[in-house]
Amino acid sequence: MRRLTTALFVALAVIACKTETKREPIAVNYPTTAKVDTVDTYFGTEVKDPYRWLEDDMSPETEAWVKEQNKTTFGYLENIPFRENLKNRLEELWNYEKLGSPFKEGDYTYFYKNDGLQNQYVVYRKKGDGEAEVFLDPNTFSEDGTTSLAGLNFTKDGSLATYMISEGGSDWRKAIIMNTETMEIVEDTLVDIKFSGISWKGNEGFFYSSYDKPKGSELSAKTDQHKLYYHKLGTPQSEDELIYGGTPEEKHRYVGGSVTEDNRYLFVFPRISTSGNKLLMKDLSKPKSDFVTILDNADTDTYPVETKGSKLFLMTNMDAPNQKVVTVDAANPTPENWQDLIPETENVLTIGTGGGYFFAEYMVDAISKVYQYDYDGKMVREVKLPGLGSASGFGGKKEDKEFYFSFTNYNTPGSSYKYNVETGDYEQYWKPEIDFNPEDYESNQVFYTSKDGTKVPMIITHKKGVELNGKNPTILYGYGGFNISLTPSFSIGNAVWMEQGGIYAVPNLRGGGEYGKKWHDAGTKTQKQNVFDDFIAAAEYLIENKYTSKEYLAIRGGSNGGLLVGATMTQRPDLMQVALPAVGVLDMLRYHTFTSGAGWAYDYGTSEESEEMFNYIKGYSPLHNVKEGTEYPATLVTTGDHDDRVVPAHSFKFAAELQEKQAGENPTLIRIETNAGHGAGTPVSKTIEQFADIFGFTLYNMGFSELPNQAVLKEFKD
DSSP states (O other): OOOOOHHHHHHHHHHHHHOOOSOOOOOOOOOOOOOOOOEEEETTEEEEOTTGGGGOTTSHHHHHHHHHHHHHHHHHHTTOTTHHHHHHHHHHHHOSOEEOOOEEETTEEEEEEEOSSOSSOEEEEEETTSOOEEEEOGGGSOTTSOEEEEEEEEOTTSSEEEEEEEETTOSEEEEEEEETTTTEEOSOOEEEEESOOOEEETTTEEEEEEOOOOSTTOOOTTTOOOEEEEEETTSOGGGOEEEEOOOSSSOOSEEEEEEOTTSOEEEEEEESSSSOOOEEEEETTSTTOOOEEEEOSOSSOEEEEEEETTEEEEEEOTTOTTOEEEEEETTSOSGGGOEEEEOOOSSEEEEEEETTEEEEEEEETTEEEEEEEOTTSOEEEEEOOSSSSEEEOOOOOTTOSEEEEEEEETTEEEEEEEEETTTOOEEEEEOOOOSOOGGGEEEEEEEEEOTTSOEEEEEEEEETTOOOSSOOOEEEEOOOOTTOOOOOOOOHHHHHHHHTTOEEEEEOOTTSSTTHHHHHHTTSGGGTHHHHHHHHHHHHHHHHTTSOOGGGEEEEEETHHHHHHHHHHHHOTTSOSEEEEESOOOOTTTGGGSTTGGGGHHHHOOTTTOHHHHHHHHHHOGGGGOOTTBOOOEEEEEEETTOSSSOTHHHHHHHHHHHHHBOSSOOEEEEEETTOOSSTTOOHHHHHHHHHHHHHHHHHHTTOSSOGGGSOOOOOOO
16 A cells, blocks of 8 residues: 555545545446348458347337437446436536627627526627517427527628528438528528538529438438529429539549639539538529639639628639648639749638738647738738737628627636727626636646657646645546647636646647648548557557546547547556537548548548558458457447437447457446537537536546545555
C-alpha cells in the first residue's frame, strides 16, 4: 500500500465512516446475437459478415435486438451509484439562459434563446427598442421534443421566411414558408429535402436541394444523384423546376445553390465527394441565359463570397492550400483571369462579409485571429479579440453598420459582442450568468511528436492546480477528417467533467482543416493511418507527462471520430481504460453502400476501387479488426436507432463483434437512443441523460465509486 499523507489519511477515514469506497463490479449478461453465413469476396479475398442482418434497422428482428441491448445497457448504467448525481449536476449547470448572436432581417432583429433546460432553442425577434416576441418555438413542434428547427432563411427584405424542420434527428427535412409580419403559413409544406440550404430569389421563390426519396432507410450509392430545384411560390412542389442534376454518366452526390445578395447571380457548386467542387454561374437578370462554367473540375474547393456589380469575389484553395480570395469579372470568370485580392498566408483562411468589408479569420494553431479588409484588398485593421479562443459570426449585409460576433474557448462560455464596422470598436452585448468560474480553470496548448515525426498541437484543459501524478481522469477527444477543424469552444458537459477533476484534451489531428489542404490530405485514403498514429501519440504524451495513465484514460469521438476511437482501441487496446465511439463509421468495407456514405470516398477511398485500397482499409476497419481473445477497454458504443447519415448498423455490428470476442472483464455495451438520428437537434433532456451515462460509465470503469469532487474516491492499488 502506498504511503499516505496525514491529510489524505484523514480524508479516507472520513469517507470510510460514510460509505464503502471499494467499487463493486456490475455483472453483465449480454444478449445472444444471431450469426448468419454471409460472405463477400473482394479481389479474391473472402470476408465474413455474420451480423449483416443488423443492417436492416426497420426489421422486427433488429428492433428486438435493440430492445434487448438497451435493457442490458441501462440495467448496467442504473447500477452506477453516482449516475443520478451526475445527471442532477448537469441539469443544475445547464440551467442558465443562453443567447445566440442577434442578426437583422428586414425591420426586425432576431436571436435564438434558451431559458435554460428547454429542449430546443426558441427564435425571438424585436423591432427597434421594442419588446422581444416569440417568432418560432420548436418546443411546440412535437410532444417529445425530437422535432427540431433545422434552418431558417429570409428574403432580403425580411418579409418572407422558410424554416426547415427535422423529425427524430433525420437528415431529411421539411420546409415551411411563412409571412413574417403576420406569422402565417403561406402555402403547403415542402418535403423530402436533404443536405440543403435555402436561397431566395427575390420574393418569388427559392432554390433547394435533395435526392429522390429512398425506400426504407437506405439510399443506394448507384442512384443517389443530388439535384438543385427551384420552388416558385404559389405552385405545388410537384411542379418545382429542376435546375441542375447532372446526368446518368456524371453523378454529383451534393449540389448546392446560392443567390447573391443583389439577386443577380445564381451560383451552383456540384460535388462528387465532401471535398472539391465544380462552380457554375447563371445571370438571373437574363432569364434565358445558360450556365457559365467557372470551374469544370472538382479538384479544388472554390466558392463565391461576394459580388460588386459584375465583379466576383471567390475563395479558393487552387494553388493555395491555405485558401485565398481572388477577384474576376463575370464576363470572363475562368481561373486564368483570376487576380489575388487577399493572398494565401501560412495560416488557414475563412472569410466573412458585412458592412461593405471582408473579415478574414485565420486559424493560428487552431486559435482565431481576425482582420478586416476593404473591397480593394487593403487591410483596414486587426480585430483584437477578447482572448485566445474561437470567434464566429463576423458578417452581415452590405448595408449593415454593425453586427454581432461570438467568442468562446474551452473554459469560457460563449459571449456575444456588437461590432462597429467603421470604427472597429465593439462592446459586450451579452454574457451568460452560469454557475461556472472560468478563472478556476486553465487551457494550455502543447505540441507533441507523432509516429512519423510530425508535430501536432493539442489543447489540454483542467482545473488550476491539478497535480500531474498520473491519476487524473482524462478524456482524449478527436476527429481527424473531412477538413473539419476542432477549435476551442465551451461545453457544459465538459465543464462538469472538469469540475470533477477531469482533464479534457483535444489534439488537432491530420485529416482536419487546421493547417489547410495539405494537412487534410495527409489524413486521407492510404494516409488515414496518420490520423490514428496522431491520436495514439497524443495519448502517449498525456501518459508520459503524468497528466493521466492507462487506468484513467478514456478516448472519445463521434462520426468520423467514432472511426478514430474504433481504430485506436482495436490497434492499441492496452493504451486506454475506456473507449467511447459515438455514431461511428466502423464497417469500412461497406460504409459507401449506405445512405450518403459514397460521398465520403475522398477521405476514405472504397473497398471496391482497387485491391491496394481494399487491403489498406481492411487493415484498419474497426469491425474487421476485433480479435478473439483480446482484452479491450471498457466500451460504451452510442448511436441513434434511425441515424440516416452514419447508419446504426455500423455500431450494431461492432458492438456484437466486441461482445463475442472480448476476453477480459471490461464491459462492452451499446446505448441506442430511440427515435434519434446522428445527433443534431437532440433535445436537451436527452443530451443531459447521454452525458450522465457516458461520464458515469467512464468514471465507474476507472475505479470510482463516487463522484471525484465529493471526496477522495480512488482505490489505492499496490
